[in-house]
Amino acid sequence: MAKGKQHLPSDKPEKKPAISSSWFSAGPFFRSFIIILLLSVIFIGIYSLNDKRTELPDLYNELQTLKERPGDHDERINEIEHRINEIETDTSFFKTLFVGYFDEIHFVAFGAQDQIDKVTAEIQKGSNAPLTREDKLNYKVHTYRLLDFINANCPPNAVILLPPTDSLINDSRWNYVYDPGWVEYFIYPRLCIATGKESENPELAKHITHVLIVRGIGYDRLKYDVPLDKREKVCLLPINKPVDVPETTDTTQTSN
């Protein structure tokens, strides 16, 4: 096909394409450079519209630290809250169109690797062992150790009665350990059922083997009595009287 296109000497010479076939051609290169420069100015302009937001993570961290620390920090707290409010409410229509882009570029695109390195260092604590899925879940899900404890101390065919929702729903430290749909993900093939929902799943309710006690709630569901002085705040107990000492978790220190 290409051979067929060869021109005879009498043919009109083909009009040269606008773009030179060489890799570097001053005209188009210079014009491209101008467009790139213009685009860069626009992108940097958009980015710097909301650059005050870079202060936010530090401000929020300091605020949280001050609120948790005993002592009189009211003046500094007010100062921080005022600054946060100033940044968060600086929302002209034009600026808010680009806030999302700023957060994404600054905190995700520029910050992703740093955040990963920080989390990795925090989990590894000096060791060089590669992180496992469990390490990462343990970092992200703050009740993971409790759920892991369940797995380690129950047979695969166990059915666990979870603590009642209303006793924990207002305490974010125990987020979702009362939700069977959520807990099941971590404890499969063990099964679980929510307190108060036994009638919705009578077949499963008949086969409950363990009770998960959280904040000392759930002892009344056991078919035997545990002396008050032996009641742990957080533990997993068989529903029928055990032969030996009940299992208790050491998750109270980390999860409480």
Add this chain to the structure above:
Amino acid sequence: MLIAGIVLCYLLGCSVVMAVSRKFSLAEITGYSFLTGIGMQTVFLFLLDIFQLHFTPFLLISLNLVVIIALNRKFPETIAAFKEKLNQARAGASAVNYVAVFLFCIIAYLFYTITIKNLFWPPSEGDSITSFDKLARVMALEGKFKISLFQYNLQGAAGVYPPLFHGSFTYVYLFGAETPKIVITFYFLSLLTLFYSFVKAYTNTTAAMLFTLVLMATPELYAHAALALGNMPTAAYICPAVLATYLWLDKGDEKYFWMGAIMLGFTGWIRSDAIAFIIAVIFMIALKALQTKDFKRLLIFGAIALIPFVSWLLYVKLKIQVPQASRFDLSIGYNAARLNTMLNYTKAYLFALPYREVHGGQLYGVVFVGFFLALIVNAAIAFKKGIKIVFGNQWILLAFLMVAFSLYFSEFYVINEDVQSSGIASLMASSFKRGMFYFLPIVLFFTATCFSSKIFFDKLEKFRTGS
């Protein structure tokens, strides 16, 4: 093993795409291959389940090989087509578009950073833990769709959802993945490459690259490229389903008819609430069929698009048999308070405004505002130059957007709050918000290819090349 699974998925998808036509560009092949390949893998899982065969990598590999071999009877022609494409790409590279390269570098950087974030964290989103990832892990372990958790109602809300999304997780688990989120990266890549090629079909490389960057950088969409949730993958199917169909309607290129139908079929295979888009696309074709009197096409297209959706409905009814109250309350009538709440949220999303806990501007950036601006500018030009010159066949796209949005809005209006265990305000701030992803590529495509944009980018291109 996981790499083998992903390669197999691409090979299968590529075989189907090449069987449809060998004239797709490399970007199109990349995008369609994954979406088709992973969709087909979940169809294989479905068939194995129907025939009560336990899912295993061996069975999947065997099925894949049979289909790949069957589809590649003209293998030398496929190879020749690929060689030709590579030669074309090489020839094109001699005239470097530095602006496009610059934009591509930004896209590549953003893609890299979101990918490392995505692959670092295992799924920890509420919906993924209570449903998608739980279903996928257990399906891979038990080797079937109707897992033991259904017996105790522990499967989560997605238990009755069409299986493409969590099925794709199951597929990578079967091939030894520790976490399934690698497929999220491929869904995102497919969405971007296909969107690029659709815009490129109407404009030039610079414009296509710029608008791909705008789509990718849309804050909420970008965030979802690192989450194990189904909305972005659904958008990855809806984008080619709508735009390939539009390309066929507009340019009459046969290959887009088939790819549009296949992608729409998979749209009904990934999410039931995407039925609004299936109906709207079929409506788009019906409008054209009324003009051309070609109803056979409408029937073929409708059949391909609806078979997966209907098959899953039948499977849920006959096999899964989970007693469930209707998700929709059609007796709702006129409810002013509900409508008002919905309209306020919708206004916030479409016009970049704040409402309660959401801010449309922070979620979707300039996408919807840009669309309305483009619409106004082009309407003004049309006033002078005439509607046909300015809008051409784009009225089909606008009609699609109106129908799809009305249906999508209506779905939420009649949604049963008790069954969803969530109030309408909460649904608007979560589910509806995430469903807005489905419109992003379509409205951006309109903005990129409208009359005024074309003029602007043609001038920019003339300036760049000095012609």
